[in-house]
Amino acid sequence: MRIYNQIVFYIFTMILLICIPSIKVYGKDLDYIIKYDDVVLEKSISNDYILILPNSPNKDVNYSIYYKKDLTDDNWNFLKSDGILCNSMKGTKMGPKTMLFINKTSFNIEDYNIMISCDKVKSPTDNNINDYKKSFFYSPQLEFTIINTDATIFNYKRIFDSSYKWNITLDDSIKDIEDVKVSFRDSQKSYTLDYGIDKDNNNMLIILPPKDGYKLNENYSLKIDVKSSKKSYFQSFRYVSKRDEKWFGEYLKNNVSGTTKNILNNPDDYKLQLLYTEVTRDTNGVPYFDSYSYNMVDENYFYPASSIKLSSCLLSLEKINNLNIKNLDMYSTMDFSQSREVPTRETINSIYGYIKNILLYSDNYSFNKLYEFLGQEYYNEHLKKHGYNNTKIIHRLSKIFDYEDNKYSSEITFLDESGNPIYSQPEKYNSNNLFNTHPTGLTLGSCVQKDFSKKNSSSLKDLQGILSAVIFNDYFKNEYKYNLTHDDLVFLRKYLEKTDHKYLLYGGNPYSYKKNIHMLNKYGMAYGFFIDNGYFYDDTSKKEFLLTAVIYANKNGYLDDIYQYHSKSIPFLKEIGEVVLDYK
Structure with a gap:
């Protein structure tokens, strides 16, 4: 027995x-x-x-x-x-x-x-x-020990073997072992570690454990420095190098079929625009960017819907940092007792809570609260400051406000944990009038014409540039860089990746997610327009890119909430994502 x-x-x-x-x-x-x-x-x-x-x-x-x-x-x-x-x-x-x-x-x-x-x-x-x-x-x-690392290599995995030996796979070759510096310490003392590079085994950096029978203490830190002589700036796609773009459209058409191919062959009928940016890195992990587009024209209007919400998250975190007030942070409670919008449900009254709800669930109510915090004038001025000249945020995502109401933002008081005021922001009003200036595409709908000249607007370049700031803020030129901490960026990345609303590559099906692929995205959907804006990184192939797409599927031409999202837009985005991921 x-x-x-x-x-x-x-x-x-x-x-x-x-x-x-x-x-x-x-x-x-x-x-x-x-x-x-x-x-x-x-x-x-x-x-x-x-x-x-x-x-x-x-x-x-x-x-x-x-x-x-x-x-x-x-x-x-x-x-x-x-x-x-x-x-x-x-x-x-x-x-x-x-x-x-x-x-x-x-x-x-x-x-x-x-x-x-x-x-x-x-x-x-x-x-x-x-x-x-x-x-x-x-x-x-x-987590804390990793946050403090100064490693400049991009992608690495830490694997323990039975002897607590570290095998760290580098992206590219390192010329000399002298270019690498490794330091290790636990809660008691620092140790000297021996290491080498196995260039025949995926260029693996092998770090041996301390000698004399040392047993790994869980509270340790490992620091890897790689000598870097180059520096690259990410420039919000203003001066990104360009090559012949014709190959991109031809590649897509040659690798799709059915409805997707028909949409690509008739891009104007679907108000289709695509922007693809390759990310390549040198031996030190420094990124370089090449952008290619299909049927992309900044002047062709599309309604950005919820895709613009990410900009409110970035600017709200930056505004908190710029205020630089003691005890004021993203977790501080926000009192909207004087708000023009009546609360519709219980929620987390903080920048942290609103951003989390926006990125996970695309929550309109939370976006409206960040709109209040930023105010219409500040919101648009700081978008321009960061170089997004084709984006205008004119209104909240709520039907109870008219054009004039959206110029106002209510008084807000930030409170500490005891309910005491930390900072009060007075009611604001934007005396400037904001309108779209796009020459085409402002009026849609065959039956009831809807004028979009007073609606939010953006461009694919701006949307992709806003998302890229979450990943590549360190490589922006100084005048375009956001004043965000590392913790701010980790917070945004975490919830951009966690949302189940992923349409490029996955078609919105969370059960089809690939474990080796990290996708960070923000989508939007309204009035027949469907937008998905994503960053992709493949652990297996090391492929890294950004892909942004907008498609309009409205067969009868009416703005009647009868749109072909599921029969055309979502299958199209899924297949386009698959084809771009497969591009070698």
Whole structure:
């Protein structure tokens, strides 16, 4: 009987080991955050916490949650929420992932290291992270060590072998080993590490662990410096080098069929515009950009719908930083008691909460609150300051405001955690009149004509340039660069990637997402126009590019909410994304 139990235990253990996801670090310009098993900790609207795990829940699986303040602490503790131990929890399905809900706790759980045990109850005295074979892990401390790295290489993965040896794959070859500097320290002291380059094995940088039988302390930092003699600026597509663009349209037409090919062959009928930007990097990870377009004309109007919301996120974070007021940040509570728009539901009254709702759910109410914070005049002046000359934000995304109302922005008071005022912004009014100046495309609809001269507008170049700032802000010329911190950019990247509204490449189907491809995007859809604006990075091929598209599908010509989004727009965007990704 004992032998039988041992065999069953061995088989069960091997199955779980096979199913354990890999540890990974995203590319340098995407995200410095290390995510063990891609566990994400979020705060919900009701201030409860949600742990998102990368596996689909099984009705027979229980979860237990543990925490400790510092990775060097001896013991893990059961997590209590409202006096209840968080063991034997059931996961809730969210697409291909699992959500675990944690009620209010007496401490800020975001500051703690969290372990989620799967299927069995762990002993709180277990403290060797690397022995856990059936658990997920979240650690803000490990994120912190990566944030502070000065590594200039772009894409690398950190992999431990049994000896805690680091195998770090570099994008391109390094001429001399002297061009690399590696330093390592834990909570006690610094160590000298030996390393070399295996040029026959994907140019892998091999870093050996400290000698004398050292055992890895979880609270460590590893720093890699690569000598760089070049510097490149990203220039919001103003002076990006151009080559013959005809190949791009021909390539697309030669690799699609059916409805997609018909749309490409009749671009004016669908008000179609495409902008594709290749990103290539030198041996030091510095990016260079080449842009190609199809049927793109800045003067041809399209209604940008929700695609312009990303600009409000960038400018709101920048405005907070520019104000530079003590204790004022993206998490500060915003009091809109004098607002012209009556709150329609409970929400997180902070820049952080509004941006998160915009990027995850494309929430109109949250955009309107950032519009209030920015004000119409400030919003448009700072778009121009950053070089977006073809974009005008004239109105909130709400039907209760007319042209004159949208010139106003209400008084806002920022409060600290105790409800005391930190900063008050008075009501503002824009005395200037804003109109679209596009010579074509302003009036749409065969039955009831709708004049778009007082509606929001943008261009593909501006939309793509706004998205590119989230990824490449460090490479913008100084006059166009946003005043954003690293944490600001990581925050934006995180939720741009997490949204399930991905139409280029995926057609809006979250179950078709490819694990090796990171897509950060903001879409828009209204009046028959469908826009998707995306950045892509492929872990496998190292292909990196931006792709922005707009298509108008309105067969009867009426603005009657009867549009061919699902039969034409979405399949077109999906196939175009696939074809561009396949381009070598």
